[in-house]
Amino acid sequence: xxxxxxxxxxxxxxxxxxxxxxxxxxxxxxxxxxxxxxxxxxxxxxxxxxxxxxxxxxxxxxxxxxxxxxxxxxxxxxxxxxxxxxxxxxxxxxxxxxxxxxxxxxxxxxxxxxxxxxxxxxxxxxxxxxxxxxxxxxxxxxxxxxxxxxxxxxxxxxxxxxxxxxxxxxxxxxxxxxxxxxxxxxxxxxxxxxxxxxxxxxxxxxxxxxxxxxxxxxxxxx
Amino acid sequence: xxxxxxxxxxxxxxxxxxxxxxxxxxxxxxxxxxxxxxxxxxxxxxxxxxxxxxxxxxxxxxxxxxxxxxxxxxxxxxxxxxxxxxxxxxxxxxxxxxxxxxxxxxxxxxxxxxxxxxxxxxxxxxxxxxxxxxxxxxxxxxxxxxxxxxxxxxxxxxxxxxxxxxxxxxxxxxxxxxxxxxxxxxxxxxxxxxxxxxxxxxxxxxxxxxxxxxxxxxxxxxxxxxxxxxxxxxxxxxxxxxxxxxxxxxxxxxxxxxxxxxxxxxxxxxxxxxxxxxxxxxxxxxxxxxxxxxxxxxxxxxxxxxxxxxxxxxxxxxxxxxxxxxxxxxxxxxxxxxxxxxxxxxxxxxxxxxxxxxxxxxxxxxxxxxxxxxxxxxxxxxxxxxxxxxxxxxxxxxxxxxxxxxxxxxxxxxxxxxxxxxxxxxxxxxxxxxxxxxxxxxxxxxxxxxxxxxxxxxxxxxxxxxxxxxxxxxxxxxxxxxxxxxxxxxxxxxxxxxxxxxxxxxxxxxxxxxxxxxxxxxxxxxxxxxxxxxxxxxxxxxxxxxxxxxxxxxxxxxxxxxxx
Ligand code: SF4
Numbered sequence: 085x086x087x088x089x090x091x092x093x094x095x096x097x098x099x100x101x102x103x104x105x106x107x108x109x110x111x112x113x114x115x116x117x118x119x120x121x122x123x124x125x126x127x128x129x130x131x132x133x134x135x136x137x138x139x140x141x142x143x144x145x146x147x148x149x150x151x152x153x154x155x156x157x158x159x160x161x162x163x164x165x166x167x168x169x170x171x172x173x174x175x176x177x178x179x180x181x182x183x184x185x186x187x188x189x190x191x192x193x194x195x196x197x198x199x200x201x202x203x204x205x206x207x208x209x210x211x212x213x214x215x216x217x218x219x220x221x222x223x224x225x226x227x228x229x230x231x232x233x234x235x236x237x238x239x240x241x242x243x244x245x246x247x248x249x250x251x252x253x254x255x256x257x258x259x260x261x262x263x264x265x266x267x268x269x270x271x272x273x274x275x276x277x278x279x280x281x282x283x284x285x286x287x288x289x290x291x292x293x294x295x296x297x298x299x300x301x302x303x304x305x306x
Numbered sequence: 307x308x309x310x311x312x313x314x315x316x317x318x319x320x321x322x323x324x325x326x327x328x329x330x331x332x333x334x335x336x337x338x339x340x341x342x343x344x345x346x347x348x349x350x351x352x353x354x355x356x357x358x359x360x361x362x363x364x365x366x367x368x369x370x371x372x373x374x375x376x377x378x379x380x381x382x383x384x385x386x387x388x389x390x391x392x393x394x395x396x397x398x399x400x401x402x403x404x405x406x407x408x409x410x411x412x413x414x415x416x417x418x419x420x421x422x423x424x425x426x427x428x429x430x431x432x433x434x435x436x437x438x439x440x441x442x443x444x445x446x447x448x449x450x451x452x453x454x455x456x457x458x459x460x461x462x463x464x465x466x467x468x469x470x471x472x473x474x475x476x477x478x479x480x481x482x483x484x485x486x487x488x489x490x491x492x493x494x495x496x497x498x499x500x501x502x503x504x505x506x507x508x509x510x511x512x513x514x515x516x517x518x519x520x521x522x523x524x525x526x527x528x529x530x531x532x533x534x535x536x537x538x539x540x541x542x543x544x545x546x547x548x549x550x551x552x553x554x555x556x557x558x559x560x561x562x563x564x565x566x567x568x569x570x571x572x573x574x575x576x577x578x579x580x581x582x583x584x585x586x587x588x589x590x591x592x593x594x595x596x597x598x599x600x601x602x603x604x605x606x607x608x609x610x611x612x613x614x615x616x617x618x619x620x621x622x623x624x625x626x627x628x629x630x631x632x633x634x635x636x637x638x639x640x641x642x643x644x645x646x647x648x649x650x651x652x653x654x655x656x657x658x659x660x661x662x663x664x665x666x667x668x669x670x671x672x673x674x675x676x677x678x679x680x681x682x683x684x685x686x687x688x689x690x691x692x693x694x695x696x697x698x699x700x701x702x703x704x705x706x707x708x709x710x711x712x713x714x715x716x717x718x719x720x721x722x723x724x725x726x727x728x729x730x731x732x733x734x735x736x737x738x739x740x741x742x743x744x745x746x747x748x749x750x751x752x753x754x755x756x757x758x759x760x761x762x763x764x765x766x767x768x769x770x771x772x773x774x775x776x777x778x779x780x781x782x783x784x785x786x787x788x789x790x791x792x793x794x795x796x797x798x799x800x801x802x803x804x805x806x807x808x809x810x811x812x813x814x815x816x817x818x819x820x821x822x823x824x825x826x827x828x829x830x831x832x833x834x835x836x837x838x839x840x841x842x843x844x845x846x847x848x849x850x851x852x853x854x855x856x857x858x859x860x861x862x863x864x865x866x867x868x869x870x
Contacts, residue, residue, distance in 0.1 A: 093421040094409075097615065097666045101401045104674035108399045113620065117396035121389035123623045139640065198654065201571050201605060221633075221641035234655035235604040235646075239597065257641075261626040268589055268622050271415055273652050276629075276645035281597040283505045283559055291559040294505055295566065296597025296644060 127256035132219045136253045137304055139222030143279020144292060145300040152305045155247055156184035159211060162301040163188035166243045168208035172199065174237060176230025177213060181247065185211050195233055204236060209243035210297075215267065215274075217253040217304075218260045223278045224248060224302060225260060227267040235275060244297040246277075250306025331475070331499035332490065333514050333539060358526040362701055365525045366692045372638025373689060373745070380634065389627045391749040394683035397585075397618045398673065404585040404618045405664070411588030415650025417660040424667050429492035431663055432577065432610055436498050439575045439608040439659065440474050473499075476610075477569055479592060479599045480504035481579025482686055483612045483665055485517065485708035486721075489577070500577065501543075501569050503598035505562050512539040519691060519702050519710065526701055529553040540565050566598065576602035576657070580613045581685065582628060583662075586621045589649045590662070593632060593642050603646050609657035614665050616673075616682040628685065631747035636687040668721035677758050681717050683748040690742035690752060696735060705732065712742040716755040724766045733759035 109116055129135050133149075141147045148158050159181055163171060170191040173182050186192045193199065193207060213231035214224045224246055226232045238244055254260050264274060281296030292298055377383055397404055409419045420435075422428035476493065478484065478500050490500040490511075502511040509524040510517050513535045519525040524532070533553040540547045540561070545568055547561045578599065582591040590611055592599045603609060619625065633642045651660045673679050691697045691711030702710035706728045707718040715736055719729040733756050742752040 093423050093427060096423055097421050097664070097670065098402065098405065100666065100670035101405060101615070101673065104670050104679075105399060105402055107676050113396050113400035113403060117392060117399050119389055119392040119396060119624075121385070121392070121627060123626060142640075143643075205567070205571060218641075223641045228652075228655060234652075235600065236656075239600050239604055257630050258626040261623060261629070265622045268584075268587055268647060268649065271587075271649045271652065273649070273655060274645075274647040275600065276641070276647075278639070278641035278643050280643070281595070282643050283596045291555045294559050294563055294596035294598065295503075295570070295601050 124258050124262035126254070126259050127220055129219060129255055132253055132255055133250055133304065133306065135255075136217050136219035136222065136248075139219060140217075140224075140279070140302050141222075143222055143282075143300075145222075145279050145302055147302050147304065149304045152249070155303060155305050156180050158303045159184040159245060159247070160188040162245045162303065163209060163211070163243075166209060166245075166299055166301070168243055170207045171209040171211055171245075172204065172207050172233075172237055172241060173211045174231060174233030176232070177211060178231070181211060195237060198234070201236065201240070204240040207241045209245060210237050210241045211245045212238055212247070214246050214248045214252060216260050216263050217248040218255075218257060219253055220256040221278060223257075223260070223276050225264060226275045226277065227264060227272045228275070229272075235273060238275065238277075239296055242297055243299045243301070244277075245301045245303065247303045247305060250304070253304075330494060331497070332494055332501070332543070333511055335491070335511075335514055335516055357528065358701060359699065361526055361528050363698055365519075366698050369638055369692045370689075373635060373692070374638075376634045376638055376640055379640070380630070386627060386631055387747055387749050390631045390685075390747055391680075391683060393619060393624045393627055394685075394748050395680075397620055398616060398679060398682050400620075401615060401618065401673065404620060405615060408583055408585040408588060408618055409664070411585060412650065412662055413588075415588045417588065417650040417662055420661060420663045422663050422665050422667070425487035425492075428487050428612060428663055428665050428667065429489055432489060432612070433493060433496040433498065435608070435610050435661055436474060436476055436493070436496075436575050442659070443574050443607070475499040475501060475569075475573065476575040476577050477501050477503050477566075477573040477602050477606065478507075479576065479578040479594070479602045480507050481577070481612060482708055483579045483614050484577060487612070487665070487667060489612070501566075501573075503566050503570070503602060504594075505559060505596055505598075508562055508566070509535060512536065512543070516703055517708070519688060526703075529555060529558065532558050536561050536565075544568060566601075570598075570601040570605055573602075573606045575608045575610065576606040578602055578609065578611045580611050580617055581632065582619050582625065583613050583617045584620075584622055584625070585618050587649055589622065589647050591625065592646045593629075594645070595637065595643045597644055600644055600646055603648065604656045606657055608659040608661070610661045610663065612663045612665055614667075615669050616684075632685055632687055635685075635689040635745065635747040668723070671723070672717070672720040675720065678716070678720050678755060680750050681713070681720060681755055683750055684713050684717065685748060686713075687747055689745040689747065693741045693745050694736075695739065695741075696737060700735075705735065712736060712752045712756075713750070716750075716752055716759055719759055719763075724763055730763045730766075733757075733763060 137147045137149050146162070148162065150158050163185060168189050170193060171185050171189045172193040172195060173185055175194060175196055182192060189209070193203075199207070210233070212226065212233055215227040215229070215232070216225040217223070218225070226235075226238060228235060232238070238246075254263060267274065277296075277300070280292045280298055280300045281294050282290055282292050283294045380386065412419050420431045422431055474497060476498060478490070480502070484490070490502075493500045502508050506524040507517065509515075509527055509532050513524075513527065513531075515524075515527075517524070527535075530553045533551055536547040536558065537551055545565045547565070551557060551561055578592055580590040581593045583589070584591070590613065592603060594600070619628065629641075629645065633639050636642070648656065648660075651658050669682065672682055688711070690713050691702070694712050697711040705711065705714040705718065707714055707722070709717050715732045719732045722729050724730050736753070736756050738753045738756060740753050743750070746752065
């Protein structure tokens with residue numbers, strides 16, 4: 085594009101916006117248009133963890149609930165059950181989880197130096213932690229810190245084993261956004277995952293697994 | 307250098323080439339939405355088809371039932387709707403503040419911001435960006451070769467051999483904004499192939515078709531049609547469908563996965579829209595189901611997002627309201643499978659070259675109408691389509707734009723203006739039954755806006771001195787009729803068959819469309835059977851029949867949904 089063009093367009097659009105809004109009284113937007121909503125409130129529910137396990141299960145993801153000390157055993161079992169030959173484990177994942185993965189799988193891959201897309205495409209599974217779990221919607225949110233890895237890791241392999249700890253689980257979306265706002269403000273990308281990849285594009289029939297991992301195993305510790 | 311995951315599709319003759327004297331890169335759509343499409347001729351075949359109507363009816367009813375169920379789970383649904391409307395209003399009424407804020411946040415996060423007044427400008431910017439990205443790839447490859455000549459590079463990298471300059475391509479996430487500006491065709495003209503990656507969009511693209519629903523663009527196709535399209539077309543543009551492909555949805559999805567994966571792994575540029583853009587942080591949000599969005603947003607080096615200026619939200623916290631309203635209203639799920647948020651480029655994760663094109667394309671005109679402006683709250687959930695008795699019968703193509711259904715009937719004539727007959731007729735594509743308002747997650751008063759737009763149509767006609775006097779007189783009469791509910795019904799009852807009379811008048815005298823429900827509207831589009839009844843009397847009649855669709859619309863609680 086020519087150098088002058090973008091600036092012209094910017095000025096033109098912004099002046100049209102200002103002209104379009106002459107009827108709006110001046111003043112801070114928060115006062116001029118109040119939003120009658122209490123942000124960040126919890127949604128009442130009897131048992132947040134039970135509800136989380138139930139809603140994740142609703143998406144046809146596999147849910148395994150166990151005491152924290154059994155997490156490594158459950159990781160080994162999940163990877164064995166999926167029959168994977170290789171698993172990528174981000175470097176921030178706790179060492180005993182990584183060992184558990186190596187017991188199940190022939191090959192544990194590091195992402196350091198970063199694996200190419202082609203290598204990742206050959207990899208069967210990924211093991212990660214999570215940032216937040218949302219009980220009401222059965223959602224796992226990743227903010228891609230070191231124990232979750234960069235986004236491609238949890239996208240390309242076909243099996244995702246994800247460990248969520250009890251203290252990470254909140255009632256509903258507002259509490260989750262409140263917890264995650266810091267990560268967003270730091271500029272971290274977020275991925276919200278609710279069940280395995282799915283489509284309903286053909287006659288509204290739900291089909292699991294189009295492009296993302298087709299198998300999602302959620303291990304809930306606590 | 308890593309080998310390309312598979313060989314690029316052979317160039318050469320491709321079927322469905324619509325450009326004379328030039329080989330197309332992507333399947334040619336049979337028609338386009340913009341620039342006065344040849345409705346009467348090209349489109350007539352499609353929607354008169356009773357199979358398509360059955361598909362559509364099945365789909366809309368399935369989604370509305372799902373929506374009803376998940377909406378009923380939420381105690382505060384009404385409060386959420388009110389909050390959602392207020393948040394969007396706040397953003398829209400203060401766009402003069404939030405747009406520059408969004409720009410500043412994006413820039414601070416390392417993204418490049420571009421402004422586009424209209425479709426043409428947006429497409430020009432995008433073409434230039436794709437070409438620049440390609441040039442950068444070539445440069446990177448050249449310097450890698452030079453370095454590689456002296457010493458073995460450390461480990462593998464994702465740098466692929468840059469494509470020949472006449473073989474550029476991009477992968478695309480489903481986006482209403484890019485459909486609105488007909489970006490794919492603009493890229494095609496520039497020699498750039500744009501690959502749709504959403505399953506439904508892929509079906510539409512490979513089928514040489516147009517989307518007919520915001521959320522489920524191939525809603526008019528059934529499984530055996532999809533199979534036939536895949537078998538016939540995939541091999542021309544990449545990995546062919548496996549031999550012996552059945553019409554089982556899981557097998558069809560698998561075929562799409564394989565066909566698209568090579569494109570994802572190869573692509574160096576992706577183009578997306580955004581469901582929301584947070585002014586405070588410069589965060590963009592894409593809500594989807596299949597993971598094709600994540601592929602596009604994560605794997606390529608360059609990401610270009612086309613964002614309508616009405617997508618702005620003031621703060622991160624506003625997402626808590628929108629992310630509760632959208633999936634339930636849209637796909638009828640508690641949450642859609644995947645939502646991605648990104649704030650400029652992230653070191654070592656995803657695209658390093660991030661662009662945002664802020665698009666006006668008529669939105670400031672909508673904003674200037676103090677009544678019509680509420681249409682800009684729309685979060686494209688498609689609940690109003692799924693509930694609409696008119697949409698269910700005529701299908702999405704009949705609305706003549708990327709935005710079908712009730713929202714299209716109010717948004718398109720505002721975005722594009724009332725200069726052409728197609729757009730002037732749209733506000734009449736409704737029975738004013740009100741179901742759309744009841745289900746709208748951001749409480750857009752669609753029936754009121756339809757009436758408002760009808761008045762604008764009439765006024766425009768009245769004030770247009772070049773009009774033939776007969777038309778001006780008809781407009782005045784129509785205006786009087788529409789001013790009162792009872793006069794209107796009586797007039798319609800008295801004039802069954804008026805549609806065909808008006809149609810004849812329309813054809814013979816070449817006067818513009820008349821403010822009659824569905825008359826000119828059905829002329830330029832392909833409603834299967836010409837209305838011997840008016841929409842309104844048809845609706846009343848249907849509404850009394852307990853078995854009729856739409857009868858199950860509860861007053862306050864909406865009941866359907868579907869999104870991505
Ligand atoms: S229901 Fe409302 S938000 Fe959803 S598409 Fe229709 S107008 Fe837009």
